Amino acid sequence: METTISVKLKIWRQRSPKEKGQFVEYELDNVSTGSSFLEMLDMLNQKLVEKGEEPVVFDNDCREGICGMCSLYINGHPHGPVQGITTCQLHMRKFKNGDVITIEPWRSAAFPVIRDLMVNRNAFDQIQQAGGYVSFNCGGAPDANATPISKEVADVAMDSATCIGCGACVAACKNGSAMLFVSAKVSQFALLPQGQVERARRARAMVKKMDELGFGNCTNTGACAAECPKNIPLSNIARLNREFIKAKCAD
Amino acid sequence: MWLTSSSVGRKLVMAVTGVCLVLFVTFHVLMNGVAIFWPAGYNAVCAFLGANWYALVASIGLAALFIIHIIYALWLTLQNRKARGNDRYAVTSKPKQVEWASQNMLVLGIVVLAFLVVHMIQFWAKMQLAEILGQHDPDPANGMYFINAAFSCWVTPVVYIIGFIALWFHMTHGFWSMFQSAGWDNDTWLPRLKCIANWWTSLVVALFIAEALVFTVNANNGNYANCPIVSGAEVECCEAAEVVVSMEGCAGHHHEGCTGNHEGCEGNHEGCTGNHEGCAGQKAECTKCEESTEE
Ligand code: HEM
Ligand code: SF4
Ligand code: FES
Numbered sequence: 001m002e003t004t005i006s007v008k009l010k011i012w013r014q015r016s017p018k019e020k021g022q023f024v025e026y027e028l029d030n031v032s033t034g035s036s037f038l039e040m041l042d043m044l045n046q047k048l049v050e051k052g053e054e055p056v057v058f059d060n061d062c063r064e065g066i067c068g069m070c071s072l073y074i075n076g077h078p079h080g081p082v083q084g085i086t087t088c089q090l091h092m093r094k095f096k097n098g099d100v101i102t103i104e105p106w107r108s109a110a111f112p113v114i115r116d117l118m119v120n121r122n123a124f125d126q127i128q129q130a131g132g133y134v135s136f137n138c139g140g141a142p143d144a145n146a147t148p149i150s151k152e153v154a155d156v157a158m159d160s161a162t163c164i165g166c167g168a169c170v171a172a173c174k175n176g177s178a179m180l181f182v183s184a185k186v187s188q189f190a191l192l193p194q195g196q197v198e199r200a201r202r203a204r205a206m207v208k209k210m211d212e213l214g215f216g217n218c219t220n221t222g223a224c225a226a227e228c229p230k231n232i233p234l235s236n237i238a239r240l241n242r243e244f245i246k247a248k249c250a251d
Numbered sequence: 252m253w254l255t256s257s258s259v260g261r262k263l264v265m266a267v268t269g270v271c272l273v274l275f276v277t278f279h280v281l282m283n284g285v286a287i288f289w290p291a292g293y294n295a296v297c298a299f300l301g302a303n304w305y306a307l308v309a310s311i312g313l314a315a316l317f318i319i320h321i322i323y324a325l326w327l328t329l330q331n332r333k334a335r336g337n338d339r340y341a342v343t344s345k346p347k348q349v350e351w352a353s354q355n356m357l358v359l360g361i362v363v364l365a366f367l368v369v370h371m372i373q374f375w376a377k378m379q380l381a382e383i384l385g386q387h388d389p390d391p392a393n394g395m396y397f398i399n400a401a402f403s404c405w406v407t408p409v410v411y412i413i414g415f416i417a418l419w420f421h422m423t424h425g426f427w428s429m430f431q432s433a434g435w436d437n438d439t440w441l442p443r444l445k446c447i448a449n450w451w452t453s454l455v456v457a458l459f460i461a462e463a464l465v466f467t468v469n470a471n472n473g474n475y476a477n478c479p480i481v482s483g484a485e486v487e488c489c490e491a492a493e494v495v496v497s498m499e500g501c502a503g504h505h506h507e508g509c510t511g512n513h514e515g516c517e518g519n520h521e522g523c524t525g526n527h528e529g530c531a532g533q534k535a536e537c538t539k540c541e542e543s544t545e546e
Contacts, residue, residue, distance in 0.1 A: 010341075023341065076344035083346070102342045109336035172346075174354055176334030177258075207259055216334030217258040217327045220428040221353040226346035235436045242434025244259040 002034040005097040009044065011056055012104045014113050017120075021113065023102075033093040037080065038063060038070065040092050057116040063088040065229065068164030071171070072117055073104040078168035078227045086166065086229040106171035110178070110214050121167050123213045124181060128165075130209035131202035132185040134194050147193050160187040162230040169224035169232075175216035180224035182210050183240035184232045190243050200247035207244050261327060266432035268320040269425050275313060276418070277451075280458045287465050290395045290475075297394035302382035310379060321364065328357045352424040359421040366414025373401040399475035402466040411463045415456050422452040 006029040014021025028047075031040050038060055045055035061069040070087035074080035080090040095101065103117060111119040149157075163184035170178050186203050189195025195202070218237060225234040253260040286293035300306045345351070352359060374397055381391040389396050401407050426448030427441070435444075469475050 073340060076340065076342040077346075104340055104342070107336060107338045107340055109334050113338075174335060175331035176336065177331070179258075207257055211256075211258050214334055215258075216331035217261055218432075219262075219327070219331070219353060219356060220424075220431050221349050223346060223349045226348040233438060234431070235438045235441060238431045238434055238436035238441075241259050241262070241432060242436060244257070245263060245434050248253045248257075248260065 002032060004030045004032055005092065005095065005099075007031055007040075007092075007095060007098070008100045010100060010102040011117070013056070013116055014105075015115065017112050017114060021116075031092055033091070033095075035092050036063070036088060037072075037074070037090040037092060038088050057114075057118045059118045060088060065089045066164060068166035071106050071119060071121070071166060071168070073106060073171055075102055078106065078171040079166070079229050083226065084229060084231050086164070089229075106167055108167075108170045108173075108176040108215075110176060111167060111170060119167075121165075123215070124165050124167060124178070126213060127178065127182060127206055127209045128185065131198065131205035132189075134189055134198060136194075149192060153191050157188050157191040160184045160191070160232065160236055163188075163228075163232050164230060166229060168227050168229060170215065172223040172227035173216065173218075174221060174223065175219055176214075177218045177224070178210050178213075178215040179218040179237045179240060180228060180232055180234075182206050183236035186240050186243055187236045190239065199243070200250060203240065203243035203247045207240070261323060262432040264319065265323050265327065266429035268316045268323070269429045271316050272320060273422060273426060273429075273451075275316075276422070277455055280455050280462070283462045284458060286395065286398060287462060293394050294392065297378065298392040301392050302379050306379070307383075317367075321360070324357055324360055350424050352420040353428070356421060356424065359417045362417035363414055363421060366410060366417070369407075369410050370414075373397065373407070395475060398466050399470045402463070402470040405467070405471075408463045408467045412460055415459045415463070418459075419452055419456040422455070423448050426452060 006027065009026045009028060010023045011026065012021055013024045026044055028040065028044055031043065035043075038058075041056060041058060048055050059069045059071050061067040063070075065086045065088060068086070070079075072079070072087045074087065074090070079085060079087045080094070082090060082094055105111075105113050105117045106119045106121075110123045111121055114120050161184075163181060165181060167181070169180035170176060186206060189202060190199055220234070220237070222234050225232060254264050255261065282293075282296060285296060345354075374394075377389075377397055378391045378394065427444040430444050431441070
């Protein structure tokens with residue numbers, strides 16, 4: 001049943017990357033339990049703008065769980081307390097009247113805060129550019145069935161490909177490791193015939209870039225997989241380890 | 252070199268040293284089991300693994316494994332703290348899938364290391380090191396003697412058990428983590444590995460704790476001190492006789508042909524080769540026995 005609730009928000013406000021930030025508290029009444037978490041923040045911003053204050057800056061785009069832009073650390077969890085969804089898919093019905101909701105930006109050395117809740121995730125783009133693609137000469141589109149791929153392999157590759165590059169894995173990891181993201185990107189191609197040509201080069205280049213950018217060493221805590229909105233499994237990390245070790249041994 | 256310069260390579264080093272340490276720990280607990288059931292056999296193992304060239308080579312290899320494991324542990328942890336950045340979350344919570352141990356491997360390792368230092372002082376320094384330095388008193392190969400010395404003090408089992416508990420946490424996570432680090436990707440086997448990790452580690456740690464408790468009880472009851480094998484005392488009565496061990500009272504380490512100490516007779520007399528009829532079981536030639544029965 002749709003009702004309205006009042007919540008107390010503790011939001012990280014930081015004007016610029018260099019300035020010191022702090023938490024600011026806001027009270028928000030009449031929040032519909034049918035609204036999404038981001039709509040609730042829109043409501044807050046509307047109020048702030050009307051009062052002539054600076055609205056809270058946060059990243060978002062598709063609002064349907066496919067772009068990976070929304071990046072809020074809510075009550076101790078990236079993408080909020082519900083597992084397997086993004087922040088934009090979180091609803092206010094998951095909260096109770098009078099709840100205190102603490103909202104923080106992703107905190108990791110490789111993801112510096114730009115402003116308020118918005119962080120710079122350009123590091124992920126750089127890792128992708130280092131090898132997260134397949135190159136081929138374009139011609140006529142090949143027949144879809146020309147390259148047979150077993151259902152099992154196609155499923156695992158597809159599951160890996162669902163990674164939206166949101167960075168929740170890094171945000172959740174006590175080691176600031178990007179292994180889950182990189183492993184998903186490496187796995188999706190390593191499993192498919194189309195990815196074979198650049199297979200070893202990809203694993204080497206992406207891990208190298210990841211290390212260069214200062215992400216941490218994975219200790220297999222598994223917080224990434226637990227918090228990933230796309231449920232990317234931990235076994236991808238083992239696969240990345242194998243791909244990389246194999247590539248290095250072949251050198 | 253990718254084993255030092257890449258994160259995956261560094262983790263591989265952790266995994267390889269980790270698997271060797273797991274195997275070593277497993278071997279160690281089994282070897283100690285001998286000391287519970289067959290102290291004389293344990294001393295034989297100690298004599299075999301003294302300061303021979305093969306024992307020295309193995310010890311140096313083992314020390315290298317530990318040193319590499321510890322240096323990499325510190326290095327990785329420092330890098331990871333740096334990667335995490337200086338800003339901490341105000342609210343944190345641990346998803347239920349995350350093992351506590353996995354987030355505290357360094358702390359657990361340091362507790363194990365602290366135990367290890369105590370353990371090395373109590374045993375290694377007095378056994379292998381003493382042998383290298385050519386010390387003979389007490390006999391460096393008399394493992395049971397040092398077990399008795401260490402475990403007569405109540406602090407020892409406490410320190411050991413703390414170390415074992417830390418090892419349990421460290422190894423239950425490390426055991427499956429090392430396969431993951433080495434690149435075994437398998438959704439079927441990952442839960443199985445976690446299960447094997449728990450069983451393997453629990454058995455090892457349970458056996459270690461049982462050993463510490465048995466040693467403590469025996470040491471404090473004087474079972475070892477009275478035992479000629481442990482105390483290193485010359486067994487005069489039974490010089491020529493084979494040593495047959497049973498733990499009963501350890502006064503109780505029976506020597507064949509000698510049913511033990513005889514009343515009024517401190518037991519082991521020169522020239523007395525065993526049990527004799529009469530004399531609460533002692534032979535007439537044994538003057539001391541005769542004296543004692545006459546009294
Ligand atoms: C008998 C003692 C020990 C055993 C059997 C052992 C075993 C292991 C194993 C199997 C791993 C997993 C490796 C991996 O995830 O790939 C590991 C990781 C680790 N060990 Fe040990 N270890 C021992 C002693 C120590 C000591 C003394 C320290 C530190 C002072 C230490 C610190 C660490 C750390 C920090 C990790 C996590 C590293 C990472 O996952 O990146 N360990 N250990
Ligand atoms: S692996 Fe999951 S948490 Fe990490 S970037 Fe991809 S979708 Fe986000
Ligand atoms: S806004 Fe696109 S995934 Fe949330």
